[in-house]
Amino acid sequence: MAKNVIWDPKKETMSRDEIHEIQSRELRNVTKRVYDNVPFYRQKMDAIGVKPEDIQEAEDIQKLPFTEKSDLRDNYPFGLFAVPREQIVRVHASSGTTGKPTVAGYTQQDLDTWADLMARSMSCAGITKDSVVHVAYGYGLFTGGLGAHYGAERIGATVVPASGGNTQRQLMLIRDFGATALACTPSYAMNLADAMEKNGMDMSEIKLEAGVFGAEPWSEHMRDQLEKRLHIRAHDVYGLTEMMGPGVAMDCVERNGLHVWEDHFLPEIIDEDLKGVPYGTEGELVITTLTKQGMPLLRYRTHDISSLDIRPCACGRTHVRMKRVKARTDDMLIIRGVNVFPSQIEHSLLKIQGIAPQYQIVVDRKGSLDTIEVQVELDRTLIGDTVRDLEALSARIAAQLASDVLISCQVKLCQPGSLPRSEGKAKRVIDNRK
Numbered sequence: 001m002a003k004n005v006i007w008d009p010k011k012e013t014m015s016r017d018e019i020h021e022i023q024s025r026e027l028r029n030v031t032k033r034v035y036d037n038v039p040f041y042r043q044k045m046d047a048i049g050v051k052p053e054d055i056q057e058a059e060d061i062q063k064l065p066f067t068e069k070s071d072l073r074d075n076y077p078f079g080l081f082a083v084p085r086e087q088i089v090r091v092h093a094s095s096g097t098t099g100k101p102t103v104a105g106y107t108q109q110d111l112d113t114w115a116d117l118m119a120r121s122m123s124c125a126g127i128t129k130d131s132v133v134h135v136a137y138g139y140g141l142f143t144g145g146l147g148a149h150y151g152a153e154r155i156g157a158t159v160v161p162a163s164g165g166n167t168q169r170q171l172m173l174i175r176d177f178g179a180t181a182l183a184c185t186p187s188y189a190m191n192l193a194d195a196m197e198k199n200g201m202d203m204s205e206i207k208l209e210a211g212v213f214g215a216e217p218w219s220e221h222m223r224d225q226l227e228k229r230l231h232i233r234a235h236d237v238y239g240l241t242e243m244m245g246p247g248v249a250m251d252c253v254e255r256n257g258l259h260v261w262e263d264h265f266l267p268e269i270i271d272e273d274l275k276g277v278p279y280g281t282e283g284e285l286v287i288t289t290l291t292k293q294g295m296p297l298l299r300y301r302t303h304d305i306s307s308l309d310i311r312p313c314a315c316g317r318t319h320v321r322m323k324r325v326k327a328r329t330d331d332m333l334i335i336r337g338v339n340v341f342p343s344q345i346e347h348s349l350l351k352i353q354g355i356a357p358q359y360q361i362v363v364d365r366k367g368s369l370d371t372i373e374v375q376v377e378l379d380r381t382l383i384g385d386t387v388r389d390l391e392a393l394s395a396r397i398a399a400q401l402a403s404d405v406l407i408s409c410q411v412k413l414c415q416p417g418s419l420p421r422s423e424g425k426a427k428r429v430i431d432n433r434k
């Protein structure tokens, strides 16, 4: 097993009582901060008759209003900042699928906290000052590149700020600079693995040991594949622009859930009626930023589906673990009345031999009937197989999907390398009904 590196033992292994005390204190502070400085929150709290004095303990969070993505859009661009614009030293934004981007503003203190939390997170993957970290997340408004960059620098590692794109050059840099850790989306890591195989790269020249992968849902099967193909330990890092960026949570050597850095974030899981659910129950993840200065958010609805696990972790960290995010509530497709998550389709496909983990889901409507086509690439080793073999493979995939996902899908087998590749987050679903 990999070495258990803890960046900040004092903060990462403190007792649950200490965590509770910090959370209660910081929740009091942040509630007062937003009530005094953000008109949006003052109005929201006044509307439900809650005053900052009503918030004393962490449990009082349930009295506070939720924040939605649409609230950020309505207050675009800087309406939710809690400090004068001159104190904001950086902005990031996430593109979103429709309309205006979601904007986040950081004070110098926020950037400092972020670097620390990314240092904690990357240490979970065994990264130390001796590591060479190749960052292939996009740099720019997207938080992935700069987030990973400052975290690795804080650790004292050698950072290669490659950013996204130009896969051939990335491979050359990974080999020639002796990268020991790779930070990018899991789908891009898969593209790099494909390209290494296609180029016939000598894997003994590649020194990679760890991957810091996130920004999109990925499965345990995908983790297995990435570990085998890149000869690494693949770790899951979670985060979102609204909270900060990557580094809200990260899985440790145990890889049995992601530790949420609870001295800075207060996570909750809610059900469809917006009520809190017990530990272990799945629902929507809601997060409150406890220490952010630039743009603190109360009870932000992430729409990511997860659950929380409070049981002690063998790594020694005491911070609660969230289950890896397999899907978002708004990713759910309703096909002929059946709820389908793209991650279920991925999970099903990865069980089948002979296909590559590259797929796209095309949803359409013919007359009044929804149709779903799953396009999936053939494994390179199958090129030259007969039409009959391919028909049998197609039928096997359709049967597996019907049994796992409970709907009939058309299956289209595609040539290796023919489906569009992304350099950042993969676009798995094309829904032509919209």
Ligand code: DLL
Residues within 6 Å of the ligand: 094, 095, 137, 143, 144, 213, 214, 215, 216, 217, 218, 236, 237, 238, 239, 240, 241, 242, 245, 246, 247, 302, 304, 324, 325, 326, 328
């Ligand atoms: O994706 C921040 C990030 C960058 C995280 C690099 C990890 C690594 P946004 O672009 O705002 O921020 O997208 C946030 O991406 O609500 C999830 O739906 C999804 N997401 C992020 N990390 C994971 C993960 C960045 N590890 C949205 N697993 C979130 C599953 C993830 N989904």
